[in-house]
Amino acid sequence: xxxxxxxxxxxxxxxxxxxxxxxxxxxxxxxxxxxxxxxxxxxxxxxxxxxxxxxxxxxxxxxxxxxxxxxxxxxxxxxxxxxxxxxxxxxxxxxxxxxxxxxxxxxxxxxxxxxxxxxxxxxxxxxxxxxxxxxxxxxxxxxxxxxxxxxxxxxxxxxxxxxxxxxxxxxxxxxxxxxxxxxxxxxxxxxxxxxxxxxxxxxxxxxxxxxxxxxxxxxxxxxxxxxxxxxxxxxxxxxxxxxxxxxxxxxxxxxxxxxxxxxxxxxxxxxxxxxxxxxxxxxxxxxxxxxxxxxxxxxxxxxxxxxxxxxxxxxxxxxxxxxxxxxxxxxxxxxxxxxxxxxxxxxxxx
Amino acid sequence: xxxxxxxxxxxxxxxxxxxxxxxxxxxxxxxxxxxxxxxxxxxxxxxxxxxxxxxxxxxxxxxxxxxxxxxxxxxxxxxxxxxxxxxxxxxxxxxxxxxxxxxxxxxxxxxxxxxxxxxxxxxxxxxxxxxxxxxxxxxxxxxxxxxxxxxxxxxxxxxxxxxxxxxxxxxxxxxxxxxxxxxxxxxxxxxxxxxxxxxxxxxxxxxxxxxxxxxxxxxxxxxxxxxxxxxxxxxxxxxxxxxxxxxxxxxxxxxxxxxxxxxxxxxxxxxxxxxxxxxxxxxxxxxxxxxxxxx
Ligand SMILES: Nc1ncnc2c1ncn2[C@@H]1O[C@H](COP(=O)(O)OP(=O)(O)OP(=O)(O)O)[C@@H](O)[C@H]1O
Ligand SMILES: [Mg+2]
Numbered sequence: 292x293x294x295x296x297x298x299x300x301x302x303x304x305x306x307x308x309x310x311x312x313x314x315x316x317x318x319x320x321x322x323x324x325x326x327x328x329x330x331x332x333x334x335x336x337x338x339x340x341x342x343x344x345x346x347x348x349x350x351x352x353x354x355x356x357x358x359x360x361x362x363x364x365x366x367x368x369x370x371x372x373x374x375x376x377x378x379x380x381x382x383x384x385x386x387x388x389x390x391x392x393x394x395x396x397x398x399x400x401x402x403x404x405x406x407x408x409x410x411x412x413x414x415x416x417x418x419x420x421x422x423x424x425x426x427x428x429x430x431x432x433x434x435x436x437x438x439x440x441x442x443x444x445x446x447x448x449x450x451x452x453x454x455x456x457x458x459x460x461x462x463x464x465x466x467x468x469x470x471x472x473x474x475x476x477x478x479x480x481x482x483x484x485x486x487x488x489x490x491x492x493x494x495x496x497x498x499x500x501x502x503x504x505x506x507x508x509x510x511x512x513x514x515x516x517x518x519x520x521x522x523x524x525x526x527x528x529x530x531x532x533x534x535x536x537x538x539x540x541x542x543x544x545x546x547x548x549x550x551x552x553x554x555x556x557x558x559x560x561x562x563x564x565x566x567x568x569x570x571x572x573x574x575x576x577x578x579x580x581x582x583x584x585x586x587x588x589x590x591x592x593x594x595x596x597x598x599x600x601x602x603x604x605x606x607x608x609x610x611x612x613x614x615x616x617x618x619x620x621x622x623x624x625x626x627x628x629x630x631x632x633x634x635x636x637x638x639x640x641x
Numbered sequence: 642x643x644x645x646x647x648x649x650x651x652x653x654x655x656x657x658x659x660x661x662x663x664x665x666x667x668x669x670x671x672x673x674x675x676x677x678x679x680x681x682x683x684x685x686x687x688x689x690x691x692x693x694x695x696x697x698x699x700x701x702x703x704x705x706x707x708x709x710x711x712x713x714x715x716x717x718x719x720x721x722x723x724x725x726x727x728x729x730x731x732x733x734x735x736x737x738x739x740x741x742x743x744x745x746x747x748x749x750x751x752x753x754x755x756x757x758x759x760x761x762x763x764x765x766x767x768x769x770x771x772x773x774x775x776x777x778x779x780x781x782x783x784x785x786x787x788x789x790x791x792x793x794x795x796x797x798x799x800x801x802x803x804x805x806x807x808x809x810x811x812x813x814x815x816x817x818x819x820x821x822x823x824x825x826x827x828x829x830x831x832x833x834x835x836x837x838x839x840x841x842x843x844x845x846x847x848x849x850x851x852x853x854x855x856x857x858x859x860x861x862x863x864x865x866x867x868x869x870x871x872x873x874x875x876x877x878x879x880x881x882x883x884x885x886x887x888x889x890x891x892x893x894x895x896x897x898x899x900x901x902x903x904x905x906x907x908x909x910x911x912x913x914x915x916x917x918x919x920x921x922x923x924x925x926x927x928x929x930x931x932x933x934x935x936x
Contacts, residue, residue: 356835358831358834358835386837386838386839387837388837389834389835389836389837390835390836390837390838391837394835394836395832395835397828397831397832397835399828402827402828402829403828403829403831403832404829404832405829405833405846405847406829407850407851408846408850416833416836416838416846417836417837420836420837420838420839420842421837468832468836469836
């Protein structure tokens with residue numbers, strides 16, 4: 292099983308984001324797409340970012356990679372990769388970090404691979420970009436990488452083109468591409484959403500396997516709580532560009548502190564018990580667009596437990612009595628037997 | 642003769658050309674190569690193929706039909722209004738057509754393609770500047786520009802190539818520009834950026850393979866147009882100077898006699914048709930080769 296409590300290790304985290312705010316310019320108006328987001332990932336840790344569509348998960352991933360659209364700007368805060376501040380880096384140094392120290396796996400492996408290039412070449416390309424090895428060393432490394440991601444079996448050749456491979460194989464190629472230059476951090480933005488359930492499970496297993504063999508830290512972006520339960524050590528719940536809860540995966544599932552988290556969990560537990568064709572219970576309302584984010588608690592308009600205080604005052608992340616962090620004025624009381632999850636108490640977020 | 646710059650068929654070429662009827666990978670598919678090899682050979686060694694001297698006039702044998710023979714000399718395809726052997730002029734005329742068309746397409750395509758890619762990759766300042774210049778060139782009437790350039794440089798094959806390239810490069814620039822913009826938006830280009838690739842590398846590895854096939858298709862169509870333009874310029878005295886034979890000039894001459902001596906214009910017309918079709922087919926084959934998806 293997953294190793295859980297790495298919180299006692301006082302090492303420099305692979306990634307530390309502090310108080311990051313990102314501003315988006317649209318139609319002459321500028322709005323915060325991320326506001327005061329903090330997050331850290333330690334060595335070999337898998338952190339899940341979860342939240343509904345439009346909560347800013349992709350924005351966060353792109354901010355880390357330095358790949359935000361031209362109308363987006365970091366207005367405040369810091370992003371440190373292996374202890375090195377990267378928000379102020381030159382374009383040139385940033386480029387040398389991309390693919391080398393941090394890599395990204397995209398959601399749709401069909402379109403993220405070049406259809407005109409043999410898959411072996413696409414992996415080799417990363418090594419060439421970062422001047423790793425000579426021709427024959429690269430070739431050897433490509434074979435090694437394909438074996439590592441489970442592509443050495445029958446029916447696969449590195450001389451094939453992407454369209455000749457299945458969706459799962461293509462995602463494995465993407466993972467090989469992302470891992471080629473041995474990055475310390477792998478950002479996976481919904482890497483399994485486009486795949487069917489069995490293939491999805493295989494890819495998740497592969498990511499877990501890579502983490503344990505190579506010690507790669509993974510930032511796993513998804514809106515699927517079920518996937519989070521499979522892979523993540525720690526979970527960051529996002530809503531409307533803010534972090535609303537941080538907890539170890541066991542803690543979060545056992546005792547969600549934020550009503551939003553509870554809502555997300557409610558929709559999966561209900562999903563498994565709802566008869567075929569029945570309606571999924573969801574959180575009423577929808578994620579606000581950037582212009583409509585309320586000044587107080589962003590979740591207040593959709594919250595069942597909203598009080599007058601929540602409307603005008605924005606809650607900050609605070610440690611709950613259960614030990615994890617939540618940004619809520621009236622966090623949910625612990626439910627169930629506190630002893631069941633007492634073991635993972637040491638985990639407390641950043 | 643239609644010399645408008647924006648022919649309506651230019652717009653619909655990719656979709657209609659993707660229709661594939663024959664998929665068999667037989668040697669027969671490569672017939673255009675055979676024709677082009679013959680044309681290239683004729684352009685290089687016309688004296689080996691031509692039965693007669695193309696420039697010798699024979700006023701007693703004017704406007705004779707195909708198969709005419711006099712004094713032991715056979716004029717297989719007949720004679721023109723000055724009594725010159727059509728077949729020999731046809732063979733010698735390949736040279737001008739092939740050289741001018743190929744050279745101008747290469748120069749215009751290379752320059753225009755590069756300009757289009759640069760414009761697409763440097764969207765901020767350079768791109769709009771290049772594309773504005775391209776629009777400007779397209780808005781100048783072809784003959785006006787041709788007359789200006791020839792008046793300044795004098796008529797010659799080299800200047801003919803310069804004129805044609807000058808007029809036609811925006812055509813390639815537009816195609817390359819649009820394709821570069823289109824490809825830049827594709828996710829694999831974003832993925833390449835996320836892997837730390839530099840712009841030049843992205844252009845070489847990802848943009849170029851997407852831009853080249855449509856450029857090749859445009860170029861193969863342009864070859865035919867260039868042959869026609871060359872003929873038009875030669876006809877009004879701005880191109881190849883007589884008596885140097887060129888298909889275009891032969892066509893123009895033959896126009897006058899089309900009711901009395903059809904062979905003068907028909908044979909160069911057929912030759913032109915065959916050459917253009919062969920070039921276009923070769924373009925298709927090359928395009929298929931460049932695209933492993935083979936749609
Ligand atoms: N370039 C942009 N310009 C304007 N608004 C943007 C831009 N990029 C993102 N946004 C907005 O920022 C918010 C967060 O978007 P983001 O893509 O990060 O959401 P997400 O959590 O990844 O959602 P999904 O699950 O759908 O991928 C959304 O409201 C989106 O409309
Ligand atoms: Mg997203």
